Amino acid sequence: KTTLAKTLAQTINCGFTRIQFTPDTLPSDVTGLSIYNMQTGTFEYVKGGIMNNIILADEVNRTSPKTQASLLEAMGEKQVTVDGVTYPLESPFMVIATQNPIDYMGTYNLPEAQLDRFMMKISIGYPQGGEEKQMAERFLNNQLGQTLEAVVERETIIKMQKEVEEVRVNADIISYVIKLVQETRKDNNLSLGASPRATLSLIRASQALAYLEGRDYCIPDDILKLLQPVIAHRLILSPEARMSQVMTEKILKNIISKIPVPVLTNL
Template sequence: MDSRNIITGIFNNIEQIIVGKREVIEYTVTTLLAGGHLLLEDVPGVGKTTLAKALAQTIDCGFTRIQFTPDTLPSDVTGLSIYNMKTGQFEYSKGAILNNIILADEINRTSPKTQASLLEAMEERQVTVDGVTYPLPRPFMVIATQNPVDFLGTYNLPEAQLDRFMIKISIGYPSMADEQMMADRFINKKLTKRLEPVADKDTVIKMQEEVADIKVNRDLISFVTRFVQETRKDGNISLGASPRASLALIRAAQARAYIKGRTYCIPDDILDLIVPVIAHRIILSPEARLAKTNTEKVLKDILLRIPIPVLS
């Protein structure tokens, strides 16, 4: 089966469970194929956990759910060394992070120390316990969910943590028609069934490698780097996007082009991803927050100052 049929199969499979959220599924698959991590921020009950489980079943990968609470420890995530009295040696007991698709559920309900236990895994695809480094399996993707930060019992994610998420999106409430369809499928027990996989680990790894070979014009690279540079100069922004943001935007654009069936990127690939890739990485200035300016408007204002390249 070629990649186009596999991608179509992935979308159709997930849509059996996640109703009326094609764009959300597209961002999720884009993040997977780009080798990144996804942050879902939304109110409870809109399908964040269901989306992660549906993706893992669709690509036949290992799945671990970590339910973050205030008393979750870093060792619950990374694992720990346990002394074996029979052998007289310490043995590594695997943590929940050693799997393919990791659902970090309600990540902002745990302490900053436990949140930090994910940093090495998300960036370097490895964990270090008692001085010994253990590689993570491929493919590896963290899908984290969080409630809005003004909800009771939540902690703000630190900037270093946010910067490691390639894309941040919200699922949102379904339309009335979609919610009725969801209810019908629920009554007919179609929402609770296990999805049959349409791909496997090796297929996903191969597709990720093909994404990395998607061509990106030099003018598009210049456009991305200039845009990111402008976020560091804008008066409405006190913390601009990092170099990691530039690389994430380029790789996400490659994945989007791949999903669309192209071997090259176009400006729309960049433009459609700027807000979900960049918005969570910047911090508005106190003056901008006082004026109730949102990050999306600030980013769009920056876009107006930069000529969009026209590819011949």
């Protein structure tokens, strides 16, 4: 995971920080802190780990809820506030987080507000046979930690992000997304459905997918492809659903079957 995040940062010529979360990690380790300079008689801001482009929040659920909460403003507003002074974050900015299974000793469940800040949750899984062979060969040739050349500049990434925002989203697509999200709030298997932030994240992710596929407009298939990774981690199962081992994947499939897919005639 660290290699993946670091490689991403190198290939787009961006800065990278790995924050190892532990039970004694402090909020100031994330956001930074103000230190009094006796020579100048003023407080100086010392940057925290969050002040970079690509952030790997490793084992984020091992730290206290207070420290977890220090990520909220950064992920939601792209800024941090320390001692009443607000500092903008780098651009582009992205947080990649990993977590241990919740039954591990010394873990804290991420609060709903924190989970809602993450656009997607994905499972990397194990590498395929050929990929694992390549890893072994690179390990034997001491190539695992090599520095990679950037293939694109960060200014280009920022430009692409702005172009993604210009991808057209038909009114029928917006209505379809809203219906899907609202249906999660009615499902008896869920004690907490998806928030309005989920609606916005699903629309933006669909714009990005359309852009990567060379389209300047979204289609219903974009929504369906991304519904699971964008929505599932925001849902809280009811006690009855947990006892019955109902999976969020099954719930979302059931919701999809209820909502008619729009037929677009004017793209």
